[in-house]
Amino acid sequence: METMQNFSLDRFTALLADKVSVPGGGGAAALCGALAASLCSMAAVFTLGKKKFAEVEPQMSAAAEECGSIRRELLELIDRDAAAFEPLSRAYAIPKEDPDRPRVLEEATKAALAAPMDMLRTCARAVPLMELTAEKGTKMLISDAGCAAVLCRAAMECAYMNVLVNTRTLSDRLFALSLENEAAALLHECTRRCDAAADTVTKYLKG
16 A cells, blocks of 8 residues: 655645645655654764764764654554544535434544644654764754754744644543643653753854
8 A cells, every 4th residue: 555655746746736635744744754853863973983983973973863763653644644534534424414424533533643643742752862973963954954954943843733623623621631731741852952052053053
């Protein structure tokens, strides 16, 4: 079965622009996070093998490996997010007079929340790696490390919106509040750190 993570950039972005339900904001968030992880990995890899950075080489090597894992997980989340939308769409299409509609819709909405929550959690794992490459990586790639931090923040902002658009419709308010609180805490902490890493890079580039 063909997956969206294997689509060409042209095909993926054309679908994103078209009058189709998936991919949507969730898929775009996951792709943005994958791009951030890729840039962070590149900044780490270019640091390897340089005598000047021998002291941090083990950290950079581990960072590159972890970024690769994060990138792959986020690409898989593009398809997970799309797969969760189909049953949610079917649930919304159930006639309102059907007594099963509220239960089916609630279950489908909860299932649809899994992917954007995992996007937030996965992107959060990349933040310390971006801090590392921005502060201790080769200055030849410092702008890429900064771009990674900016993209990571954007990915998390988008994923957070995709959490809220679903939690707002849930009847189970305790479940909704639990996810909203976790998502908000991840976003607050990670965007602060992403901003700090990006500021470090910008200040360096400005001299």
